[in-house]
Amino acid sequence: MTLKKYQEKRKFSKTPEPKGEVGKSGVGDKIFVIQKHQASHLHYDFRLEIDGVLKSWAVPKGVSKKANEKRLAVMTEDHPLEYANFEGEIPEGEYGAGTVEIADKGKYEMIEATEKSFKFILYGKKFSGEYVLFNFKDKNWFLFKMK
Ligand code: MN
Numbered sequence: 001m002t003l004k005k006y007q008e009k010r011k012f013s014k015t016p017e018p019k020g021e022v023g024k025s026g027v028g029d030k031i032f033v034i035q036k037h038q039a040s041h042l043h044y045d046f047r048l049e050i051d052g053v054l055k056s057w058a059v060p061k062g063v064s065k066k067a068n069e070k071r072l073a074v075m076t077e078d079h080p081l082e083y084a085n086f087e088g089e090i091p092e093g094e095y096g097a098g099t100v101e102i103a104d105k106g107k108y109e110m111i112e113a114t115e116k117s118f119k120f121i122l123y124g125k126k127f128s129g130e131y132v133l134f135n136f137k138d139k140n141w142f143l144f145k146m147k
Pocket of ligand 1: 037039043044045058096
């Protein structure tokens, strides 16, 4: 795992976001976070701790709490684990300029992982239960809650 893409996109002298490094994930202690990102277009970033980084997807319509309501989730660059605590203002002119706010955060449990799909249980305050992410084309995935 590498954070090269994440670090290349940002000037850490200008943005308050963490530079980060690949972390060591504790067994059974994996985290997820959903960040409301008011950038040029409002979206929600969904991130899952996998192999020491936060695998990340931008979800334009946000994560649904309703079963079987599929939401488009576009995979973005891996983020450092400490990004799960980030809230703040990314300055104008910088990558992702706008406001980042944590919508929910908590532990999660991976149930099944393949190259093209993840099945997992979220244990957040607002989002909980079994969810699926599956890759249908290029960087495009669907995210939905199971019944
Ligand atoms: Mn974003």
